[in-house]
Amino acid sequence: MASVNGALARALLRLFAVQGSYNYERLLGVGVGVAEEPLLRDLGDPKYRPAVARGAHFFNAHPYLIGLAVGAAARAEHDGARPDQIERLREALCGPLGSLGDRLVWAGWLPFLSGLTLAGVALGAGWIAVAVFLIVYNIGHVALRWWALKAGWTHGARVSIALHHPVLQKALALLGPAMAFAVGAALPLTAAYLSAPFDSWARVALAIVAALSFLALRLRGDRINGLRLSLALSAVALVVALIWP
Amino acid sequence: MNLPAEVLIALIVWGTLVGVDLVSLPQMMIARPLVAGTVAGAILGDIPTGLKLGVVFELLQYDILPVGAVRYPEYGPATVAAVATAHASAGVLGLGLGALVGLVTGLLGGVTINVLRRVNSRIVHAAASELEAGDPNALVRVHVGGLLRDALRAAVVTVVGLVLAWLARPLLGGVLTVRGAVLLAVAVVATALAAGAAGTLRLVGRGPTLAWFAAGLGGGIVATLWLR
Numbered sequence: 292m293a294s295v296n297g298a299l300a301r302a303l304l305r306l307f308a309v310q311g312s313y314n315y316e317r318l319l320g321v322g323v324g325v326a327e328e329p330l331l332r333d334l335g336d337p338k339y340r341p342a343v344a345r346g347a348h349f350f351n352a353h354p355y356l357i358g359l360a361v362g363a364a365a366r367a368e369h370d371g372a373r374p375d376q377i378e379r380l381r382e383a384l385c386g387p388l389g390s391l392g393d394r395l396v397w398a399g400w401l402p403f404l405s406g407l408t409l410a411g412v413a414l415g416a417g418w419i420a421v422a423v424f425l426i427v428y429n430i431g432h433v434a435l436r437w438w439a440l441k442a443g444w445t446h447g448a449r450v451s452i453a454l455h456h457p458v459l460q461k462a463l464a465l466l467g468p469a470m471a472f473a474v475g476a477a478l479p480l481t482a483a484y485l486s487a488p489f490d491s492w493a494r495v496a497l498a499i500v501a502a503l504s505f506l507a508l509r510l511r512g513d514r515i516n517g518l519r520l521s522l523a524l525s526a527v528a529l530v531v532a533l534i535w536p
Numbered sequence: 537m538n539l540p541a542e543v544l545i546a547l548i549v550w551g552t553l554v555g556v557d558l559v560s561l562p563q564m565m566i567a568r569p570l571v572a573g574t575v576a577g578a579i580l581g582d583i584p585t586g587l588k589l590g591v592v593f594e595l596l597q598y599d600i601l602p603v604g605a606v607r608y609p610e611y612g613p614a615t616v617a618a619v620a621t622a623h624a625s626a627g628v629l630g631l632g633l634g635a636l637v638g639l640v641t642g643l644l645g646g647v648t649i650n651v652l653r654r655v656n657s658r659i660v661h662a663a664a665s666e667l668e669a670g671d672p673n674a675l676v677r678v679h680v681g682g683l684l685r686d687a688l689r690a691a692v693v694t695v696v697g698l699v700l701a702w703l704a705r706p707l708l709g710g711v712l713t714v715r716g717a718v719l720l721a722v723a724v725v726a727t728a729l730a731a732g733a734a735g736t737l738r739l740v741g742r743g744p745t746l747a748w749f750a751a752g753l754g755g756g757i758v759a760t761l762w763l764r
Contacts, residue, residue, distance in 0.1 A: 307562035312682030314656035321660060321667070325679045328672050340670030347667050347675055354563060397601055398739045401565070405594060408570055410756070412591055414763075418583055421574045421590075429564050467740075468748040474598070474736045475752025478729065479760045481591055485725045488628050493718045497726050504730030508599075509737070517599035517731025518609045518646075522639050524723040528632075529708070532716025 294333065295444075301329035302365075303440055306358050318351040323361060330365035330444070342368045345377055352385050353392020355435045360384045362443020363450035370447055380448055387454055395459070396435070399466030404428050406473030413477065413484035500524065539580075539620070546579045547616055548694050554612035555645070555690020560683050567612035569593030576619040589618045589634050593642075595728040598735030610645025613690060614638040617697025621704050629712065632720030633704045639724070641697035648689045656682050 309322035324347025331342045345364070352360060360381060367377050404424050411420030442453035482501075486494050504520055539547075550572075558567040565571060570590040577586015593611045600608040618638030622630035659678060660667070666674035712720070740749045 308560060308679070308683060310563070311560040311686065312656055312660065312679045313559055314653050314660050314682070316657040316660050321675065321679050321682070324667075324675050328675065342670070343672055343675065344668050344670035393601070402598065402736065402739065405568065405570065405597075409591060409594060412570070412587055417587060418574050418578070421570050421587070424568075425565065425571055432564065467745045471736070471740045471745045471749035472752035472755075474732070475749040475754075476756035476759070478733055478736075478753060479756035481595065481732070482729055483760045483763075485588065485591060485631075485729075488631075489718065489722070493722050496719075497722050497729075500722060500726035501729045504727045505733050508730055508734035512734065512738070517596045517727060517735070518639060518642060521596065521635075521724055521727035521731070522643065524727055525632075525636050525639065525720060528719040528723040529636075529712075529716075532712055532719050535715075 298329045298332065299362075299440060299444060302326050302361060303358070303437060305329070306354075306361065306436055306440065309357050310354050317347070317349045319354070319357065320348050320350045323347065323350045323357060326357070327361045327365050330361070331368060334368060338368065341374065345374060345381075348378070348381065350381060350385060352388035353396060355396055355432060356388045356392040356439045358436055358438075358440030359388060359443040359450055359453060362440045362445070363447055364443075366444050366447035372448055376448065380450075384450070387451075391454060391459070391463075394463055395466065396432075399463070399470055400431055401428065403466055403470040403473050406470065406475075406477040409477035410473070410480050413480035543579060544698065547576060547620060547698060548691060550575055550579060551613040551616040551694025551697065552687055552691040554616060555610065555693055556683075556687050558610060558612055558690075559649070560686040569597055569611045569615040572612045572615040573619050576616040577623075580619065580623045582619075582623045585622045585630065585634075586619045588631060589615055589622055589638065592631075592635050592725060592728045593618065593638060595732035596642075599731040600735070601739070607650055608646055609642040610649060610693065611638070611642045613645055613694040613697055614642035616694060617641045617701050620698055621701035624701070624705050625709050627717075628714075628721045629709060629717035632712075632717050632724060633708060634701075635724035635728075636708075636720065637697065637700045637704050640700060641693065644696060645693045648693055652682075652685055652689050655685065 305326040309326055310319055312321040313319065324343060327346035328343055331339055334342055350360065364377055364381055367380060404427060408420050408424040443450050446452050486497055489497060507515060507520060508517065554567050554572045557564060573586040573590025573593065574583060577583040593615045597611050602608060615638055618634040621637040622634030625633050659681060663674055663678050736749065740746050
């Protein structure tokens with residue numbers, strides 16, 4: 292038992308670096324193999340090396356939930372599942388883990404807390420709001436990574452059970468509206484915070500340029516992004532400033 | 537921008553950590569501009585400037601949804617460079633110049649991420665036979681190599697950003713009038729707000745969540761007017 296817990300702890304630590312060798316050939320595969328390796332050590336010869344090789348094959352999913360695949364694949368190796376079953380299990384997990392993680396974290400937990408922090412900074416909470424963001428975000432982050440690895444190891448090939456955990460479903464249902472409300476509230480507060488040093492003419496200009504930029508991003512989001520638009524408008528502002536001093 | 541050596545080193549170290557955090561290790565969100573900017577401001581003894589630039593780039597970050605193998609700008613080290621620029625130029629001039637340096641650095645950072653992934657692909661391809669043999673040492677070597685290359689990449693992006701910060705004040709600060717500085721700041725802040733709103737609406741979609749966004753927006757407007 293102690294050795295399993297030790298191996299799970301090592302796998303968890305390695306999961307924090309699962310994207311360290313991100314590449315276009317295997318995407319996260321190498322990192323997944325590295326994270327899974329401690330859980331495969333006690334397989335012994337001749338199972339160990341083929342299992343390590345399988346672990347490093349192509350894989351892509353949300354980084355915080357990859358532990359589910361790592362734990363499940365390692366458990367399936369221990370349970371004596373056939374290689375083709377393990378490969379199919381890994382393939383089957385890519386899509387759901389990616390989709391769930393993206394909705395839960397990138398489109399939920401992260402922008403929700405970021406929106407609250409933006410509002411907090413705009414309201415004068417300063418660096419304390421940022422510190423609270425970092426602490427609260429990472430409580431959820433680390434808990435999700437640990438839960439995913441444990442659930443994968445517990446359920447093995449039947450890991451899809453874990454994806455229907457009621458807490459996950461509840462979190463998905465709550466985080467979308469919470470994120471939308473928090474960022475919606477943060478936008479006007481942030482606009483006021485950033486425009487505080489501007490004169491009245493500059494505030495009017497800000498409102499007009501922001502509205503036109505918003506329309507451009509909404510209507511031609513396939514061609515332009517915030518960075519390109521911002522650089523282009525900055526260049527225009529610089530030219531105007533130089534010829535109209 | 538003339539900074540003491542220890543401050544410069546601290547900024548490079550922080551920018552490198554922030555750059556590595558974005559993807560490789562440990563993704564604890566010190567790469568978020570709000571965090572990167574605040575700590576950069578603390579290093580420079582100027583937290584308010586760090587917060588302000590952090591807010592600008594945090595809004596731009598909403599434009600990015602890092603799903604799959606999507607390519608995106610890198611705003612962490614960019615925010616560090618932006619704060620260093622703004623710290624050297626007070627007020628609205630600092631905001632505009634800082635954001636401009638940050639935008640260029642963010643663009644460069646995004647390009648280097650793509651280059652790094654291509655380099656990693658070649659190295660993984662070259663090590664395919666060892667990986668297929670299940671050699672754990674080869675696996676760890678390839679992986680740690682990727683991590684170290686990302687750290688080097690992040691350090692280079694931060695240094696380039698700080699060089700741009702050093703150049704910005706003499707090249708642009710001297711020729712910009714107050715009105716010019718305000719125009720530049722308006723352009724950057726306006727697009728950041730637009731990117732924040734457009735990016736959030738992409739996440740929200742047209743479903744029932746849109747009503748929550750509208751409610752939040754309304755509440756935010758009321759709070760803003762009430763606090764004036």
